[in-house]
Amino acid sequence: MGQNSVRGEGTRKRVPRARELGWDDDLYGAGEATGAGGDGSEEDADAPASGRASRRRGGGAGTGPSGRAAARRRAKKTGKRKVLRWVAITLSVLILGTAGAGFLYYKHLNDNIRGGSRAGGDSGVKKAAPNALGDTPLNILLIGSDSRADAKNVALGGGKDLRDNKPLADVQMLLHLSADRKNASVTSIPRDTIVPIPECKSEDGKETFPATANQPINETLGRGGPGCTLTTWETLTGVYIDHWIVVDFAGVVAMADEVGGVPVCVKPTGVSDHPTRAQPGGSGLKLPAGTSEVKGKQALQWLRTRHAFGSDQMRAKAQHMYMNGMVEKLQKQNAWTDTGRLMGLAETATSALQVSDEIKSVKGLFDLSMQLKNVKLDRLTTVNIPTAEWSQDKNKNVLVKSSAEKMFAMLRDDVAFDKNGNPADAKPKATASAKPKATAEAPGSLAVTVVNGTGSDEEPAAEGRAGAVTEILRGKGFTQAESSKEGASRKDTVVTYPKADGDQGKANAQSVAKALGLPDSAVRADAKAQGLTLTVGADWREGAVYKKPAAEAGDIPDGAEVLRGDDKGCMYIYPPYQWDGKS
Numbered sequence: 264m265g266q267n268s269v270r271g272e273g274t275r276k277r278v279p280r281a282r283e284l285g286w287d288d289d290l291y292g293a294g295e296a297t298g299a300g301g302d303g304s305e306e307d308a309d310a311p312a313s314g315r316a317s318r319r320r321g322g323g324a325g326t327g328p329s330g331r332a333a334a335r336r337r338a339k340k341t342g343k344r345k346v347l348r349w350v351a352i353t354l355s356v357l358i359l360g361t362a363g364a365g366f367l368y369y370k371h372l373n374d375n376i377r378g379g380s381r382a383g384g385d386s387g388v389k390k391a392a393p394n395a396l397g398d399t400p401l402n403i404l405l406i407g408s409d410s411r412a413d414a415k416n417v418a419l420g421g422g423k424d425l426r427d428n429k430p431l432a433d434v435q436m437l438l439h440l441s442a443d444r445k446n447a448s449v450t451s452i453p454r455d456t457i458v459p460i461p462e463c464k465s466e467d468g469k470e471t472f473p474a475t476a477n478q479p480i481n482e483t484l485g486r487g488g489p490g491c492t493l494t495t496w497e498t499l500t501g502v503y504i505d506h507w508i509v510v511d512f513a514g515v516v517a518m519a520d521e522v523g524g525v526p527v528c529v530k531p532t533g534v535s536d537h538p539t540r541a542q543p544g545g546s547g548l549k550l551p552a553g554t555s556e557v558k559g560k561q562a563l564q565w566l567r568t569r570h571a572f573g574s575d576q577m578r579a580k581a582q583h584m585y586m587n588g589m590v591e592k593l594q595k596q597n598a599w600t601d602t603g604r605l606m607g608l609a610e611t612a613t614s615a616l617q618v619s620d621e622i623k624s625v626k627g628l629f630d631l632s633m634q635l636k637n638v639k640l641d642r643l644t645t646v647n648i649p650t651a652e653w654s655q656d657k658n659k660n661v662l663v664k665s666s667a668e669k670m671f672a673m674l675r676d677d678v679a680f681d682k683n684g685n686p687a688d689a690k691p692k693a694t695a696s697a698k699p700k701a702t703a704e705a706p707g708s709l710a711v712t713v714v715n716g717t718g719s720d721e722e723p724a725a726e727g728r729a730g731a732v733t734e735i736l737r738g739k740g741f742t743q744a745e746s747s748k749e750g751a752s753r754k755d756t757v758v759t760y761p762k763a764d765g766d767q768g769k770a771n772a773q774s775v776a777k778a779l780g781l782p783d784s785a786v787r788a789d790a791k792a793q794g795l796t797l798t799v800g801a802d803w804r805e806g807a808v809y810k811k812p813a814a815e816a817g818d819i820p821d822g823a824e825v826l827r828g829d830d831k832g833c834m835y836i837y838p839p840y841q842w843d844g845k846s
Contacts, residue, residue, distance in 0.1 A: 372609055372610065372613045372625045373613075373624055373625055375610075375613035375614045376613045376616070376617075376618060376623050376624065376625075376628070377616075377617040377618070377623075378617065378618055378619065378620040378623035379466055379488055379489055379490060379617065379618075379619060379620060380466070380488075380490045380619070380620060381490060381493065381505075381506065381507070381619040381620065381621060382490045382493055382494050382497075383463040383464055383466075383486075383487035383488060383489075383490030383491030383492075383493065383494050384461045384462050384463040384464065384487065384490070384491060384494035385461075385462075385494070385762065385788075385789075385790050386461065386494050386497035386498045387498075387759065387762070387787035387788045387789045387790075388497040388498070388501055388502065388503050388787065389503060389784075389786070389787070389788070390503040390505075391442075391503060391675070391677065391784065392783055392784075393442075394442050394443075396442075396443075398442040398443060398444075399442055400439060400440060400441055400442045400677045401439075401440040401444075401505055401634055402437060402438070402439050402440075402502055402503065402504045402505050402506075402674075403437075403438045403440075403504070403505060403506045403507065403508060403631070404435070404436070404437055404438075404489075404492065404493050404496055404504050404506070404507040404508070405434070405435070405436040405437075405438055405449075405507075405508050405510075406432045406434065406435055406484065406489055406492055406507060406508065406509045406510075407432070407433055407434025407435075407509075407510055407511075407515070407566065407582075408430045408431070408432060408433070408484060408509050408510070408511045409430060409431045409433045409511075409512070410430035410511050410512075429482075429484070429485025429486075430484050430485055431454070431481040431482065431484055431485065432454070432480070432481045432482075432483055432484035432489075432492050433454045433481055433567075434451075434454070434566065434579075434582060435451065435452055435454070435480065435481070435492065435496070436449050436450065436451050436582070436583075436586070436645075437449070437450045437451075437496060437500075437502070437504070437674070439502075439674055440634055440635070440638070441677055441679060442677055444634060444637055444638065445637075445638070445642060445684060446638065446642040446643070446644075446679045446680070446681060446683075446684055447635070447638045447642065447643050447644075448643070448644045448645070448646065448674075448679075448680040448681075449583060449586060449643070449644070449645040449646070450645075450646055450647075450648060450670065450674065451579040451582065451583065451645070451646070451647050451648070452480055452496075452647075452648050452650075452662070453575035453576055453578070453579055453647065453650060453660055454479065454480065454481040454575060455479050455480075455481065455575055455658065455659045455660055456479065456480050456648075456650055456659070456660045456661065456662060457477050457478065457479060457480075457653050457659050457660065457661050458477075458478070458479075458480045458495065458499055458662070459474070459475065459476050459477070459478075459498070459499075460472075460474060460475045460478050460480075460482070460483055460486065460491070460495050461474050461494055461495060461498045462474045463483070463486050463487030463490070463491035463494060463495075464487055464491075465487055465488070466487065466488040466490070472486040472487055472491070477655075479659060480492075480495065483495045489507045489509050489617070489619070490507070490619075492507065493507050493619075499671075500671040500674060500675070501671060501675050501755060501784065502671065502674045502675050505621075506618065506619045506621065506622050506631070507618070507619045508616055508617070508618050508619075509616065509617040509618070510615055510616055510617075512563055513615070514614075514615030514616060515562055515563050515566060515615075516558075516559055516560060516562060516563055517611050517614065517615045518589075518611060518612065518615050519557065519558040519559065519562035519563075519589075520558050520559055520611075521607055521608060521611040521612075522558075522589060522592050522593060522596070522598075522608075523556075523558065523592070523596075524556030524557060524558040524562075524592075525556060525557055525558065525562060525585055525588040525589045525592060526554055526555070526556050526588040526591070526592070527550075527554070527555060527556075527557055527565055527581070527584055527585060527588060527834070528553060528554045528555075528584070528831070528832065528833035528834065529550055529552060529553070529555075529833055529834050529835075529836050530552060530553070530833040530834070530835060530836070531552065531835070531836070531841075532552050532836055532841040532842055532843060532844075533549070533550055533551040533552045533836070533841070533842035533843065533844045534548055534549065534550050534568070534571050534834075534836045534840055534841070534842055535548070535549045535571075535840055535841075535842035536548040536549075536564070536568045536570060536571040536840055537840070539570075539839060542570045544570075545568075545570060545571075546564040546565075546567040546568040546569075546571075547564050548561065548564035548565055548567075548568045548571065549842065550565075550842075551842075551844040552844065553833075554833075557585075562585070565581060565585060566581070566582055566585060568581065570837075570840060571836050571837060571840035572834055572835075572836070572837070573835070573837045575650075575660065576647050576650065576824060577824075577834070577835075579647045579824070580645075580647065580824045580826060580834070581834050583645030583646075583824075583826050584826060584832065584834065586645065587640070587643065587645065587826065587827075587828045587830070590635070590640070590643065590828060591640060591828070593608075594636075594640070605629075609625060609628075609629075612628065613625065613628070616628075639828075640827070640828035640829040641681070641683050641827060641828060641829045642679070642681055642683050642684060642828070643827065643828030644679075644680035644681045644819075644825060644826070644827055644828070645825075645826045645827075645828075646670070646680060646819060646823040646824065646825050646826075647822075647823055647824045648662055648663075648666065648667050648670060648823070649662070649663040649666040649667070649820060649821070649822035649823055650662055650663060651663050663820075663822065664719060664754060665820070666820035666821075666822060666823070668754045668755070668801075668802075669814070669818075669820055670819065670820065670823070672755075672814055673814050673818075675784055676814060678814045678815070678816055679816040679817065680816075680817065680819060680825075681816065681817050681827065682816050682817030683817075684816065700766040700769075700770070701765075701766040701767045701769070701770040702770060703770040703771050703773065703774035704767075704770075704771055704774075705740075706739065706740035706741045706742075706774065706778070707740055707741070707742045707743065708743070709741060709743060709771055709774075709775070709795055710743045710744075710745070710794060710795060711736060711741055711743065711744040711745070711775055711794075711795045711796070711797055712744075712745055712746075712747050712794060712795070712796045712797070713729045713730075713732050713733045713736065713744060713745065713746045713747060713796075713797045713799065714729060714746075714747045714749065714750065714751050714796060714797065714798045714799065715728045715729035715746075715747075715750045715751070715799055716750065716751040716752055716753035716756075716798040716799055716800050716801070717799060717800065717801050717803070717804045718750060718751075718752050718801070719752055719754070719801050722801075724750055724752075725804040725805065728799050728804065729746035729747060729750075729799060730746045732746075732779075732797065732799050733745065733746040735779070735807050736775070736778065736779070736797070739778045739779075740778075741775065741778065744797075751798055752801075753798050753800040753801065754800055754801050754802065755785070755800045755801075755802050756781060756785055756797075756798065756799050756800040756802055756803045756809060757785050757786070757787050757797075757798050757800065758772045758773075758775050758776045758781065758785055758786050758787070758795070758796070758797050758798075759772070759786075759787050759788070759789040759792045759795075759796045759798070760772040760786070760787075760788060760789070760792060760794075760795050760796075761788075761789065761790075761792045761793070761794065762788040762789060762790045762792070763790075768788070768795070769786060769788065771795060772786045772795060773786050775795065775797060779797075779808070779809050780808045780809040780810075781809050782811060
């Protein structure tokens with residue numbers, strides 16, 4: 264073997280031209296390996312050949328001064344090699360141990376996360392078509408549960424006699440991130456709002472809850488879990504919701520503590536939300552006037568306070584203020600870039616939250632959080648859907664339909680809730696063309712039933728509307744179109760097809776929509792549909808061509824309690840809950 268080779272352990276093996284490669288030959292010796300001489304000694308590769316030969320003949324280090332010097336050099340090299348070997352072994356153990364610990368910690372975080380099915384029923388709502396860049400909006404339903412399923416939540420929420428009760432979704436917020444991720448909105452529906460709830464299956468799939476016409480929206484959580492709440496929102500808004508996230512009492516406390524408290528504000532005095540003769544109960548919240556940072560149980564009290572703030576609508580506004588405060592706090596803490604903060608948040612969040620299955624992983628939650636990091640506070644808008652007193656129970660609410668539909672349409676069309684963006688961003692962008700999975704059948708072969716759904720609580724149906732639209736369809740080649748004698752009530756115009764018809768049914772429905780100028784979002788699959796049906800809604804009471812109502816960025820209806828992310832507002836405290844901060 265040549266001198267410029269690297270020795271390995273055991274039988275000597277060398278890498279050609281090692282020193283030319285920058286390797287130190289002496290660092291790679293085996294130290295205790297058996298050499299060519301078979302005596303356990305280490306050859307000096309740099310010694311003259313005659314010296315090596317004499318050592319092999321003597322079986323040792325030699326007897327002269329030069330031999331003793333050579334022996335010392337060999338001993339020094341052997342010790343050096345042993346030290347290096349132990350360093351290499353130690354480093355290997357540390358590296359492997361760290362990697363193993365990282366894997367175990369990652370697994371630990373994943374194991375923390377509780378999941379569940381995205382949807383509890385079938386709304387027929389489809390994901391929005393991508394824009395010209397291939398991007399789509401992101402919608403996440405945030406749910407606050409009042410579950411007392413364990414001792415920790417009973418201790419925080421009280422009412423241990425409620426432990427076996429079905430949970431209620433007392434907080435419901437739809438977080439909408441625009442397709443370009445430049446703006447975001449949070450839309451709330453107060454917990455006691457009466458809405459139609461669709462058919463839902465229980466979380467284990469063993470029980471089916473029939474559809475109901477008039478139930479408080481917070482009962483959806485007990486009728487099929489978070490998936491049923493999501494399906495109810497989709498049915499109500501026509502907005503496809505990608506994920507849901509649920510937090511309970513204990514989770515609220517944990518997250519508030521993790522960020523070190525959330526800033527909130529009350530005026531003109533402090534607040535003491537205590538029981539009164541007129542209103543028993545109360546959250547127990549007690550804060551001085553001005554801005555305070557709430558954490559622990561106090562954070563939960565803030566989110567649950569209603570009487571001191573005046574109504575369910577005002578409670579939702581207080582919840583928005585809390586959310587804005589938390590986002591601002593996280594941004595100031597560089598939570599998306601600081602490794603230490605990320606670790607702490609990951610540990611707390613994975614234990615505190617339950618999420619839909621498609622984001623039930625550390626990576627899923629991290630990727631989701633990264634979607635938020637670039638939204639500026641002045642482009643984060645929180646709103647309530649305006650409500651009115653329900654005629655059958657003054658303690659419950661109903662949505663103001665005109666206001667609700669306007670806001671739902673803005674969400675469906677990805678129109679910003681603020682006016683702080685570039686005007687060009689507010690203009691609808693062309694959608695990317697996708698290759699259809701099926702080709703529509705000839706118009707003349709399609710039997711289309713046309714239903715007059717223009718009636719509402721606010722105005723009667725437009726007379727003869729189904730017949731008029733039927734004639735329009737026939738003129739466009741849909742000669743088998745027939746108007747129905749039965750009416751309906753629907754805010755938006757839709758074309759439904761039997762879900763069982765799959766891609767072919769969708770293609771046929773899209774051909775009807777296209778002929779009338781309806782957007783793709785108007786096409787819905789319906790498990791109960793008997794055939795292809797066009798329901799003419801209140802948004803198309805007249806005219807031969809459907810004209811989509813124009814929506815402008817920031818054009819939010821009155822009564823929505825708009826709050827911007829950078830607003831430094833305060834919650835007004837009503838008597839008798841005003842507190843002077845002394846007693």
